[in-house]
Amino acid sequence: MKTTAFFIGVAALALAGPAAAQQQIGTIERGHYFCELPGDAAGAAGVRQADESFTIRSASRYSSPQGNGTYLRRGNRLLMTSGPRNGDSYAIIGNGFLRKIENGEPSRLRCVRQGD
Numbered sequence: 001m002k003t004t005a006f007f008i009g010v011a012a013l014a015l016a017g018p019a020a021a022q023q024q025i026g027t028i029e030r031g032h033y034f035c036e037l038p039g040d041a042a043g044a045a046g047v048r049q050a051d052e053s054f055t056i057r058s059a060s061r062y063s064s065p066q067g068n069g070t071y072l073r074r075g076n077r078l079l080m081t082s083g084p085r086n087g088d089s090y091a092i093i094g095n096g097f098l099r100k101i102e103n104g105e106p107s108r109l110r111c112v113r114q115g116d
Contacts, residue, residue: 023075027059029096035111052100052109054085077101 032055036046054064062071062080069083078090078098090098091106096113099106 023077026073028056028071028073028078028092028098029113030056030058031096031113031115033096033098033111034114035100035109037108038110046110049109053111 033053035049035052035054037049039045039047051065054062056062056071057068060070060072062069062083062085064083064085066084069085070081072079072081073092076092078092080086080088089101090111091101093099093106093110098111100109100111101107102109
């Protein structure tokens with residue numbers, strides 16, 4: 001009897017592991033996210049990257065200069081799931097502040113929300 005309970009407990013933990021590892025699904029604030037690379041001390045604070053910018057239109061839809069698509073927020077990650085940006089991902093650094101993920105790490109490219 002104890003052996004059966006042990007195996008049931010192990011099986012329950014094995015099944016709960018992947019579910020516990022997943023983060024909550026959410027949304028990000030609507031509005032235009034302009035993207036830029038850091039500037040330097042001699043010039044502008046940021047160098048705008050217009051082709052990287054996008055607008056969050058609704059709870060799961062975005063538009064960009066290249067076209068429209070959908071996104072998914074899971075925890076502090078934003079993933080473009082369809083459209084021209086399919087596969088692009090961003091680290092959510094703060095409210096209205098994102099960093100594009102490249103090679104698994106936040107890159108220098110930052111995207112900042114600018115109103116609705």
